[in-house]
Amino acid sequence: MKPRPTRLCIYPKDIQRITGKSERYSRNLMQRIRTSLGKQPHHPVTWLELATYLNLPPDQIRELILD
Template identity: 45%
Template structure:
């Protein structure tokens, strides 16, 4: 089964940013999407926000 959520490590790998900056990116995205702290960000939501193709994100999330 494929993973559907994005974690800071994935964002860090995709963007080349530090883990702390990746956490901040996901925090900002949660705020924009009006999600709670404990809710996950999906691959599709992150792809829309970042402009990175879903296929590329899925490839990074497989590792």
């Protein structure tokens, strides 16, 4: 059986699933992560950056974004 590919980038829908918050909250959180990392608005946020920012175990984040 082939291993499922994982995405490196996350989207607001992924953050909604992880946090249980709204899409608007998720978009704002992504913007706060970008600002704290010094990224420009067009730069993507990775699942590892999200885990670090939220102080959550990266393995749990990775499991939740497998689609």
